[in-house]
Each structure stands twice: as C-alpha cells, then as structure tokens.
Amino acid sequence: MATIVEVARLAGVSTSTVSHVLNDTRNVEPSTRAKVMAAIEKTGYRQDAVARAMRRARTDSIGLVVSDAGEPAFAEMVHGVEHAAAARGLTLVLANSAEDPVREERAVNTLLSRRVDGLIIARCAASSAAVSSRLESESPRPVVLLDRVFDNSPHDQVGADNRESMRRLVEHLQAAGHRRFLLVAGDQRVPTLVERFRGFRDAIRDADLPQQVVVDAVDMAEVREKVAAALEQGDATCVIASSTPLAVATLECLRDAGLTTPEQIAFAAFDGFSHSDLFRPTITTVRQPAFEMGAAAVSLLIDRLGAPDASPRTLRLNQTLELRESSENYRPGVS
Amino acid sequence: MATIVEVARLAGVSTSTVSHVLNDTRNVEPSTRAKVMAAIEKTGYRQDAVARAMRRARTDSIGLVVSDAGEPAFAEMVHGVEHAAAARGLTLVLANSAEDPVREERAVNTLLSRRVDGLIIARCAASSAAVSSRLESESPRPVVLLDRVFDNSPHDQVGADNRESMRRLVEHLQAAGHRRFLLVAGDQRVPTLVERFRGFRDAIRDADLPQQVVVDAVDMAEVREKVAAALEQGDATCVIASSTPLAVATLECLRDAGLTTPEQIAFAAFDGFSHSDLFRPTITTVRQPAFEMGAAAVSLLIDRLGAPDASPRTLRLNQTLELRESSENYRPGVS
DNA sequence: GCCGGACAGGAAAACGATTGATTGGGGAAC
DNA sequence: GTTCCCCAATCAATCGTTTTCCTGTCCGGC
Numbered sequence A, B: 001m002a003t004i005v006e007v008a009r010l011a012g013v014s015t016s017t018v019s020h021v022l023n024d025t026r027n028v029e030p031s032t033r034a035k036v037m038a039a040i041e042k043t044g045y046r047q048d049a050v051a052r053a054m055r056r057a058r059t060d061s062i063g064l065v066v067s068d069a070g071e072p073a074f075a076e077m078v079h080g081v082e083h084a085a086a087a088r089g090l091t092l093v094l095a096n097s098a099e100d101p102v103r104e105e106r107a108v109n110t111l112l113s114r115r116v117d118g119l120i121i122a123r124c125a126a127s128s129a130a131v132s133s134r135l136e137s138e139s140p141r142p143v144v145l146l147d148r149v150f151d152n153s154p155h156d157q158v159g160a161d162n163r164e165s166m167r168r169l170v171e172h173l174q175a176a177g178h179r180r181f182l183l184v185a186g187d188q189r190v191p192t193l194v195e196r197f198r199g200f201r202d203a204i205r206d207a208d209l210p211q212q213v214v215v216d217a218v219d220m221a222e223v224r225e226k227v228a229a230a231l232e233q234g235d236a237t238c239v240i241a242s243s244t245p246l247a248v249a250t251l252e253c254l255r256d257a258g259l260t261t262p263e264q265i266a267f268a269a270f271d272g273f274s275h276s277d278l279f280r281p282t283i284t285t286v287r288q289p290a291f292e293m294g295a296a297a298v299s300l301l302i303d304r305l306g307a308p309d310a311s312p313r314t315l316r317l318n319q320t321l322e323l324r325e326s327s328e329n330y331r332p333g334v335s
Numbered sequence C: 001g002c003c004g005g006a007c008a009g010g011a012a013a014a015c016g017a018t019t020g021a022t023t024g025g026g027g028a029a030c
Numbered sequence D: 001g002t003t004c005c006c007c008a009a010t011c012a013a014t015c016g017t018t019t020t021c022c023t024g025t026c027c028g029g030c
Helices: A004-011 A015-023 A030-043 A049-055 A072-087 A101-113 A129-136 A162-175 A191-206 A220-233 A244-256 A290-306 B004-011 B015-023 B030-043 B049-055 B072-087 B101-113 B129-136 B162-175 B191-206 B220-233 B244-256 B290-306
Strands: A061-066 A091-096 A118-121 A143-146 A156-160 A181-184 A213-215 A238-241 A266-270 A284-287 A314-317 A320-322 B061-066 B091-096 B118-121 B143-146 B156-160 B181-184 B213-215 B238-241 B266-270 B284-287 B314-317 B320-322
Touching: A004 A015, A004 A030, A015 A030, A049 B049, A061 A072, A061 A101, A072 A091, A072 A290, A072 B072, A072 B091, A091 A101, A091 B072, A101 A118, A101 A129, A118 A290, A143 A290, A156 A162, A156 A191, A156 A290, A162 A191, A162 A238, A162 A266, A162 A284, A162 A320, A181 A191, A181 A220, A181 A244, A213 A220, A220 A244, A238 A244, A244 A266, A290 A314, B004 B015, B004 B030, B015 B030, B061 B072, B061 B101, B072 B091, B072 B290, B091 B101, B101 B118, B101 B129, B118 B290, B143 B290, B156 B162, B156 B191, B156 B290, B162 B191, B162 B238, B162 B266, B162 B284, B162 B320, B181 B191, B181 B220, B181 B244, B213 B220, B220 B244, B238 B244, B244 B266, B290 B314
Parallel strands: A061 A091, A061 A118, A118 A143, A143 A156, A156 A314, A181 A213, A181 A238, A238 A266, A266 A284, B061 B091, B061 B118, B118 B143, B143 B156, B156 B314, B181 B213, B181 B238, B238 B266, B266 B284
Antiparallel strands: A091 B091, A284 A320, B284 B320
16 A cells, blocks of 8 residues: 555655645645646555554544344444444444453453554443443543433443333323233343333332342243243233343243233333344334434543533433333233 | 653553563563553553554454444344454454445445455446445455345455255245246345345246246336236235335235235245234245354455455355245145 | 735655564583 | 573654645735
C-alpha cells in the first residue's frame, strides 16, 4: 500500500499538505489540492486508520460486549448498535462474554487496549468486581451499560421499563380472571430479571393476591424441574416466563405435562419469539425494543463524548404488551 | 495510561527489555523480569494494541461483513465467527451491508483501512464489481467468502451443500407422493438461492416430473403476490421456501388463503425458525449450520495466513434435513 | 519604503510500541 | 593471556499519520 509519503513525493508537496487535503483541516490552494488528488488517484492511496488512530486521540470505533450472542434479543441489540454506529462513521468491535465473567473481563481489556472511543456492555450475571473497577477507571472514556441496568451506576445506561411492563402484564391477566400465577423468574443476579420479578411482586401485593409460586433457578435443567413440580401441584392458572430461554423451558414443561394453552393454562413471556404470529399457539408477549436499545446506547455514548461531566443518565425504553392467544379465552373456574 | 517508557524508567531498564518481557520474545534475566513485572504492576500499564499494530504487520483482528445482520441465520454466523476468533485471540470488527452495495463497499474499505488481518464477507446480492476488485487486490491479506459462494472464486469460501440438500428434500417429498411443487426460490442474484434452485431443478428433471412453478421475485411484496397467485391456481401439493424470509412470506400467503398445513398442502423451508419445535405447525426444515459456517470461515482464514499461496478452497458444510409435521401425513389424491 | 497580517506550505516532533544492530561483560578454549 | 563466543541488555530506527511551529511571500495601508 502506498503511504502518505509517496503521495506527497509524487505530488511534490509535503506530507502535512497531503494530510490537510485529506482531512480538510486547512486551506490549500486549489492547484495544490488538485496535484494531491491526482497523486492519490495514481497511487491508489488509502488512509491507514491504525496510524491515524495512533496519532489522534480517537479511533472512531466503539466496543460492544454482549453477554450472550446466541440470544436473539442480544443479536438485535448488536444489530441496533452496528446500525447507529455506522450511521455516525464509527466502526464496531464486537465481543461476547457468553455469561462467563472471565471472558467478560478479557473482552473488556481487549477492547480498551484497542482504544475504542467508548464501550457498550451488557454485563454478565456473575460479572466480577474487577470489571467494575476497570470500567470506572476508564473515565473519561465513556461506558454505557446495556440491558443489564444497575442502581447508582456511575455509567450511562439503557434498559427497558421492566418493572412497569411486568406490572401491566400481571394487571391484564388479573383482569382476565387469573389469581394464581407461576412466575418463572430466572437468575436473580441479572438486574433485568430482578426488575421483572419486582414488577410482579408489586402487582401481586397491590391486588392483595395470596402468595404466588416463583421459580428463580439459574440452570435450565433446574428450571424445568422446578416448573414441572409447580405444574404438578397445579393451582396456577397462568404462567409467566421472564425471558425467552425461560419461556422455552417452560413451554417444554407445559408440553410434557400435556397442558394446552390457553385452554388449560394461560401463558405469557418476555422478549418473545421471532415470527411468532405464524405459529400456534401465538404467545402473549412483552416485547423488548432490542434494536432501539442498542441504537440508544450509541446515542448516549456520543452525548457523553460531548459532555464528559454531565451526570450519568439511565434511559428506559418502553416495552410493548402484545396480547395473543396464549392468554386469551381463559375461563377461571372452568379447569 | 502509563506507557512502556514509564515502565522502563521505573524498572530501570530499556523499553526494549520491557517489550521482550511482555511478549516473551527473548530471554531476560529472572531478576530483570521481576523488576519489569513489578513496574508494570505499579503503573497499571497495559499494552496499547493500536501502537502495537502500528509497528507490527498484524493487528490480531479480523473483519466480518454480513449482508443482513437482522436475519437469525446471519446472527448465528456472527456468533460463530466471534467464537472462533476469540478462541484464537483475534478481535472481531463487525459491519453490516444490509444488502446495500454502497454500504458494503464502504464497510470493506473501512475494515481494510483498519488493517484487519483478514476479512470474512457474505456479499450482498447486488455486490459491486468495485468490491470484487478491491478484495482481490488485497492479497496476501486473506479474504473468505461466507454463505454466498461463487464459482471460480479466487478466495476461500464456506457455504452449505445447498444443491444436494434441496435435492434430498425434493426426493423425500416425492417419495411421499408429491408431484407438483411450488418453489419460492427468491432472489436469483444470490448464489445460495441459485444453488437451491438448481438442486430443485435437478431433482425434478431426474424424476421426470412435469414443469413446476417457481417464484423468483426479489421484493417480498411481489413474492407474496406471486405466491398467492400460484396458490390460487392450485395444482401444487407442496410448497418449498428457499430461505426464512421467503418462508415467512409464504406462510402468510398460506394463512391468508386459508390453507392448513400439512392437511391441505405440504410445506418445507430452508434455514428454519428458532425454537420451532415448540409451535404448530412444526416445519420440515433444511437447517443450515450457521454457527459452524462462521467458525469454519475463521479456520480457513487462519490456514490461509499460514499458506498464502495454496490454491483457494471451498468448504461445503452439510445441512440437515429435519422432518416435521408440515410435510407429513399428506395423502396424494385426497385433496 | 516600511510594517503588519494573512496566507500557503514545509520541517519535524510526536503517538507508543517492536526489532535489528550494537555493546559490554564474563567465561571457555586454546 | 589472548581470542572468541554467548548472553543480557541497550540504542535507535521504524511503522504512517497528525499537528505544532515556523518560514517565506504577497499585499495593503500609511
């Protein structure tokens, strides 16, 4: 590859002039500019982003660490981040922690050593303190927490309105006559799932309903086991799963127990399945705006670059309650 | 951030010694090494990957351009690439062309200017010649084509055994009694879809079946329109969709036409839906090993780095035919 | 005719590492 | 005792840009 030196020589100017032409950072005589452009054309020169990043403060890249690249919701966030980043001329460096704190820490270190201009991260459930302090010490390089949102975080964050959405969902189901729920709440180290659980608890409390069954197992095999046991016991008329993997496990249990939805038991889930309209049963879903969350994270990052000292913001995007068959037509007292 | 210079000063050695300790690239006296390690510890020094990449030939990063980050199949490939790359200590730089040749070219240029050690790309349907020549002129920097595989490509490639899989699928359906198919073949600028179409054509020819209806529209609205028309005409007993988006459009048409699967018409699709076991109808699917394809692309890249002059390889991963309800229990002659 | 400012462009110092050439000291071999 | 080689460590060049000074020229105003 030709370098700026060769371009300069061919054009008969200094490298600084070439640089200024390239970046439009100083007036240059039209004739000089023309010579430079011609030389660039002739040599097929292209700027070297590495050298450029080396000299400047910025790399024009951002890092993204997701906790489970295999989950469709995270895939959508990645998509949203990529889209928003590209629109602003930023390149995306992607890493996946796969819910493993060791890999997460490694990923964060790698991205920071590559001098990304900012970092977006969906922290894994068992995220280590080392990562926390590493992220905090990175200021003023902006860090945005995605999806997994923490109280009193020193960072900007973007999450969903989990507590309120769960509340709305439960209220809807209650209005339809349900009194006894089974909540498959999942790993309570994950803030998102904690928020959903709290929304559930709030709604139950405010409606003066009796104690409900809650499954908070982490391991999916254990989830299935506990859900199966709860179904066996059999007083729930409605099951809510707090995430897609939990919904999968739960649906398997329902199927294995021979329970049909919504006739024998109602069902609803968070995050949902793709193309779910095409298949039966269609499932009542609280849908997370994953793409938009990714894009919003990029916006926060950019804003933060412009105002390093503003106090951290937490953005909560609205989820939408999509009512479908799995929670309809249930007749309390019939089953 | 501390630099290597400060570490060297603190340890009372030269920067080159620090570098050699860091990279384990030359023997250093244990006592010296200890001093260096202590200094690193004290300063909290971390290697700067940008400066490192600047000096060395490699950046320890690879670029990936996908043609539609929104598609689950591509999301899985991204996942596979990230996984394999991370396992080898490579960072992943991700870009999405969104099936837009302009964005694709921009993405390729960006990644190359960042000096990725190699590039994996799923070229978009209308990919420009400019991109082709740019990729070819990049040698010896390896380029691997992913999913969209071309004849006589100068690059390594990894795709699926589309032709054979389609053939097997059709043969299976034939054996079940089907004679008249509707193939929703999609955009014939996409090699993957061309291969699937050819497999279909081969199977039909070899079985001496009469001419079949093939929809090769690009725009989804047009696909729906043509599929609806073909269903109206009504002599097909079986529909095959060559990709997930096409399957979505087709299933919508079937639903709108009031046709149930498999009772009134059989259905099968390529690539498939996630968690499809949980919903009805379960769909007979030729499943693409998307994750593995991504991982294989990384392997080809690494191999190529070791042997720049070996002739290009095309890897075809096997797809699996997953038989499900949508193609079963069909009784030819009944409907 | 001199001064000051505007303007175009160049020289060279960074940025933070890696690495080839070089130095100096300490045996081993003769 | 000299030579030779090995070893550890340093020196300094280098990667390809950007950016800070700096120089020289031209022009207008007085």
